[in-house]
């Protein structure tokens with residue numbers, strides 16, 4: 001595929017320029033507190049759900065015991081509201097003594113003993129978004145060293161209560177300061193989410209040299225509208241965003257809300273499929289203690305995870321946007337394989353979408369198709385028309401293997417296809 005070759009070249013060229021800390025060669029996977037648990041401080045009346053060490057221990061135990069860790073879900077990430085309202089007498093950040101009585105290093109070690117990793121949150125500004133102590137330019141070196149001393153593995157740097165000038169200095173300084181600690185700490189920058197503009201006024205080359213991942217856009221909420229809005233924004237801006245991603249540097253459309261309250265099963269499969277094909281970080285924000293088996297099986301779908309974690313690290317794109325409300329996304333994978341997502345934005349009934357691999361610009365050949373959620377396998381020639389039935393606000397996701405037989409004739413676009421004469425295969 002012509003487009004694949006071009007993308008591959010650009011991915012390989014830019015890969016050399018990723019932040020050189022060895023972290024996140026594939027998109028990170030794990031769990032993050034924010035969307036589901038927010039800034040719940042009421043440990044007296046809501047002890048199971050408040051932001052305290054118990055919550056992170058509970059989630060770590062679930063990741064460790066319920067088959068998540070083996071799939072790659074290894075990060076347990078603390079978000080806002082973990083710290084004390086005051087720095088200590090030496091000016092260092094400190095965890096809230098009531099809610100985190102054993103401190104952050106205890107949690108890091110708890111994670112490490114189980115093959116997991118700990119992520120922590122801070123803010124490039126005077127305060128965090130929740131009003132806790134922020135990191136001003138003067139605090140950067142000390143805070144980076146504190147995180148390293150606590151054996152933290154990932155740091156998310158939010159951008160409330162600051163301005164463009166401060167951020168322009170602070171985000172690069174923190175990257176340097178984390179590196180100077182000598183501890184590999186993956187670095188998540190919320191910087192572009194605060195820069196805004198359409199197309200975004202962000203230097204993604206620079207960002208890829210400073211950060212391992214970055215939030216480009218607003219926070220996800222527990223609703224299908226929110227997912228749809230994010231997907232639309234990422235697709236509309238894909239020409240800027242997709243080339244910025246690669247091993248060690250990822251666009252972050254925000255957390256997976258599968259297993260919460262806002263998504264149906266079809267919508268949950270859609271979020272999983274779209275995040276996988278966009279090479280997005282897979283940070284769940286849900287309650288792993290009570291998650292339904294349906295939501296769990298979507299999040300633990302092996303083929304979806306394999307597609308997300310493909311070592312080439314090329315971010316997929318929307319290649320078709322039909323007026324009737326069907327989108328097709330495509331992502332090139334290693335070993336000449338690829339992934340396709342047929343996505344319905346419709347609200348009526350399962351839509352029977354007809355196309356062919358040839359129409360999607362696949363070269364001549366015979367391909368093995370694995371349906372990721374139906375778990376069925378078929379073989380399709382590029383010229384064979386097929387029909388996929390896509391549920392409203394749902395997806396059909398395919399892993400497409402390399403063609404079994406290469407036709408050595410050069411690929412000619414357009415003319416010469418007689419696909420319409422062949423009756424379609426209904427899949």
Ligand SMILES: *[C@@H]1O[C@H](CO)[C@@H](O)[C@H](O)[C@H]1NC(C)=O
Nearest residue numbers: 020021178179182183184185
């Ligand atoms: C710090 O940066 C240097 C140069 O880019 C790199 O070789 C080294 O691995 C980095 N160290 C850490 C701990 O990130």
Ligand SMILES: *[C@@H]1O[C@H](CO)[C@@H](O)[C@H](O)[C@H]1NC(C)=O
Nearest residue numbers: 126161162163164165166167
């Ligand atoms: C940005 O914030 C810094 C620190 O609070 C302040 O000194 C500076 O004047 C601000 N710059 C602008 C353009 O608002």
Ligand SMILES: *[C@@H]1O[C@H](CO)[C@@H](O)[C@H](O)[C@H]1NC(C)=O
Nearest residue numbers: 017202203204205206207209
């Ligand atoms: C973007 O950042 C890169 C790397 O830091 C730099 O070389 C380039 O000049 C920047 N581009 C613009 C338009 O500022």
Ligand SMILES: *[C@@H]1O[C@H](CO)[C@@H](O)[C@H](O)[C@H]1NC(C)=O
Nearest residue numbers: 001334335336337363402406
């Ligand atoms: C990928 O496809 C090319 C033809 O485009 C072929 O030469 C190469 O051997 C294939 N690689 C793999 C790993 O199948």
Ligand SMILES: *[C@@H]1O[C@H](CO)[C@@H](O)[C@H](O)[C@H]1NC(C)=O
Nearest residue numbers: 002003319320359360361413
């Ligand atoms: C297929 O390639 C042609 C020519 O480059 C392009 O115009 C068309 O948009 C492509 N279609 C898809 C689905 O990528």
